Amino acid sequence: MSPELIVSTVAISLALLFYTWGVFGERRHGSLNLKYVLLFWAGLACDTTGTLIMSNIASQSNATGFGIHGLTGALAIVLMIVHALWATFTYLRGSQQARRRFHTFSTVVWLLWLVPYIIGMLVGIPAIHLKAVCAIGTAIVVVGLLAVYLFARDRNDDRPRPRGHGHGPAASR
Structure with a gap:
């Protein structure tokens, strides 16, 4: 494996780590704060x-053309830019409801970012090496499946629960 490939693989893996930490930390916390905004920017920089x-x-x-992986990867970076900018705006100027x-x-x-990540992993890892369509x-x-879940x-979590039972917003009242 070339040094360039190692560095790029580590960078994209760090993007997965930072982005996932930011998204699920924000979900668990219940509100956008500076730590999550910074994690989104770190994920974008690494990706x-x-x-x-x-x-x-x-x-x-010998790669020819841009291909679906390149196209979805470029779209994912654009979405991450929009997301990081919107997160920054929401954190600085948004209402509490917008942050929640x-x-x-x-x-x-x-979820959309995961598509090119998974495609690249399935096509690029020699042990797996699926064809692009698969x-x-x-x-x-x-x-x-992740989206449905x-x-x-x-x-x-949005359904009302009796006091003191379960988890989520209603349980903490």
């Missing part, structure tokens, strides 16, 4: 760094 290095590696190889509800947007962007289908299924869980 952009890793993606640029991997793009450089691909341009030096920001996690829905964060979750959607995180990798795309697998990524969409995995992300779809997370949003069903959100819906269940």
Whole structure:
């Protein structure tokens, strides 16, 4: 494995760590705060760094065209930029309600970001090395299942519970 590939893989893995920590920390905390905004920016910086290095590696190889991985990866970076900017704006100028509800947007962007991450992992890891079509289908299924789970869980957490039972907003009253 080339040093460039190692650095890019570490950078994108750190992006996954920072972004996941930010999104799920914010969800658990129940409100957007500065720590999560900074984690979103750190995830974006790591993902952009890793993606640029991997793009450089691909341009030096026999890779042809931009491909679905490149397209979804570029879209994911654009979404992460919008997300980080919106998080910053919401943190600085948003209402308390906007800060509490920001996690829905964060979750959607995180799920969409996972698609190219999973595609790259399935296509790029030699032991797995799926063809692009299989990798795309697998990524969409995995992300779809995660979305159903997370949003069903959100819906269940919003239901009123008797005092002192369960978890979520109603349990802490």
